[in-house]
Amino acid sequence: MPIETSHTSSRKIAIVTGGSRGLGRNTVLNLAKRGVDSILTYHSNRAEADQVVAAVRETGGNAVALQLDTANTASFDTFAAGVRQALADLGAQRFDYLVNNAGTSLHKAFDETTEAELDALYAVHFKGVFFLTQKLLPIINDGGRIVNISSGLARFSLPGSSAYACMKGAVEVLTRYLAKELGERGIAVNTVAPGAIATDFSGGMVRDNPEVNKRVADMTALGRVGQPDDIGPMIAALLSDDNRWINAQRIEVSGGMII
Numbered sequence: 001m002p003i004e005t006s007h008t009s010s011r012k013i014a015i016v017t018g019g020s021r022g023l024g025r026n027t028v029l030n031l032a033k034r035g036v037d038s039i040l041t042y043h044s045n046r047a048e049a050d051q052v053v054a055a056v057r058e059t060g061g062n063a064v065a066l067q068l069d070t071a072n073t074a075s076f077d078t079f080a081a082g083v084r085q086a087l088a089d090l091g092a093q094r095f096d097y098l099v100n101n102a103g104t105s106l107h108k109a110f111d112e113t114t115e116a117e118l119d120a121l122y123a124v125h126f127k128g129v130f131f132l133t134q135k136l137l138p139i140i141n142d143g144g145r146i147v148n149i150s151s152g153l154a155r156f157s158l159p160g161s162s163a164y165a166c167m168k169g170a171v172e173v174l175t176r177y178l179a180k181e182l183g184e185r186g187i188a189v190n191t192v193a194p195g196a197i198a199t200d201f202s203g204g205m206v207r208d209n210p211e212v213n214k215r216v217a218d219m220t221a222l223g224r225v226g227q228p229d230d231i232g233p234m235i236a237a238l239l240s241d242d243n244r245w246i247n248a249q250r251i252e253v254s255g256g257m258i259i
Contacts (some may be wrong), residue, residue: 018102020049026232041068070128125167177246195254221256
C-alpha cells in the first residue's frame with residue numbers, strides 16, 4: 001500500500017466521522033480548542049455540518065465538512081479523494097488522527113431483531129469502520145492516532161441492545177488488532193466507550209425522556225447522565241501527545257455506570 005509524503009502544515013488534522021452532531025461535534029470543537037483542524041463527515045444534514053465548520057472557524061481554526069454514508073463502502077474511494085482535496089485546502093497532504101464515531105442505534109429485543117436490522121448495524125458499526133480505516137491508511141501520518149467509539153453496552157448488558165452491543169464488541173477486538181498491526185508505523189489505536197449520554201442519539205432517549213434519564217443517573221456512581229462535554233474533551237486529550245503511550249486500550253467514559 002503506497003504511503004504518501006508527510007504534510008507540511010504545522011497544525012494537526014483530524015478526520016471525525018459523524019462530526020456534525022452529538023459526540024462527534026463536541027469532539028471536533030474540543031480538538032479546535034487544542035489547535036487541531038478537522039475534516040468532519042455528515043450523513044445528510046449539510047446545514048448542521050456547516051454550523052460546526054463555522055464554530056471551528058470562530059476559534060481561529062479550520063474545518064471542512066464532507067458527506068459520507070459509512071454503510072456504503074462503494075463510496076469510500078470517492079470519499080478518500082475528497083479527503084485528499086480537503087487536506088490540500090488545509091495546506092496538507094496527510095492527516096494525523098482518525099475518530100470512527102459515526103453510528104446508528106437500535107433498541108430491540110433479541111428475539112425481535114430482524115436480519116435486515118442486524119445487517120444495517122453491521123454495515124455502519126463494523127464493516128464501515130473496518131474498510132474506511134483501511135482506505136485512509138495511506139494518508140494518515142506515521143505516529144498518528146486512531147480512536148474507535150464503542151459503548152458501555154459492550155461491557156454490561158441491558159435488554160434490547162444485543163445487536164448494537166455485539167457490533168461494538170467487534171470494534172473493540174478490531175482496535176487491538178489495529179494497534180498490533182499498525183505499531184510498526186507508530187500509530188496508536190484505542191477504544192473510547194461512552195456510557196449513556198444526553199444527545200439526540202436514539203431519538204434523544206436519554207436526553208429527553210425523564211424516566212430514562214433518572215434510571216441512568218441512578219445506576220451511575222456520579223449520579224447523573226453523561227453530557228457531550230464529558231466525552232469530547234476526553235477524546236481530544238487522548239489524541240494528544242500527552243497520551244502517546246496509551247495504546248490498544250478500551251477506556252470507558254461513563255461516570256461509573258453499573259459498577
